[in-house]
Amino acid sequence: MDIQVRGNGVAIDATLRDFVDRRAAKLDHLVGRVTDAKLELRGLHNRVGPDTTAAQITIRSGRDVLRAEERASDPSQAVDQVFDKLERQIRRVHDKRTRRRAPGQESIRVAPVEPELPISADDVDLEEDERVGDLVRTKRFDLKPMDVAEAIEQMELLGHDFFLFHYADEDIPSVVYRRRDGAYGLLIPSGG
Secondary structure, eight states, rough: OOOOEESSSSSSOHHHHHHHHHHHHHHHSSSSSSEEEEEEEEEOOOOOSSOEEEEEEEEEEEEEEEHHHHHHHHHHHHHHHHHHHHHHHHHHHHHHHHHHSSSTTOOOOOOOOOOHHHHHOSSSSOOTOOOOOOOOOOOOOOOOOOOOHHHHHHHHHTTTTTEEETTTTTTTTEEEEETTSSEEEEOOOOOO
8 A cells, every 4th residue: 555644843764654554455455445644743732741642544445535634642652543543444344334234134224314404503592702613624526317226335434523525315405413322313405
């Protein structure tokens, strides 16, 4: 696997690069058709305690996007932990796909959507001086048409609690999310 390594406040020396290449090579047999692999190492300065290194890896393989992040005091340790986490993710996805294809088992079911009452500005109590928060990050990405089961799988791969996707059945952008009870929800915008 050819992996791009970028350091932000962390020096990428030959020893660390060799270590990353050895760990990436161990994943070659688990992930097929890798189109893009990136590892970013960021130096984090803590007010209390030692500085840490955050290692974030993102791999694109076909329609799947796998992402993992770990932090440790040593860059090599952070790399080791993030590859371990990614390997567990890959195995979990493989196991889910294998179980889903087994005969006699159901795939993910989506409960019928009940319309909710619209919320007006009068229903929300906000004081004029109340500050909601600052926008700190903006992400742009392509919305690919997929069904709900695939959107849930992508959400789980990324380790997020929600996932924005183009719902192929409705031909509209929608959001799938994890509920507090562990079930999944689907948000579909209505016209008007």
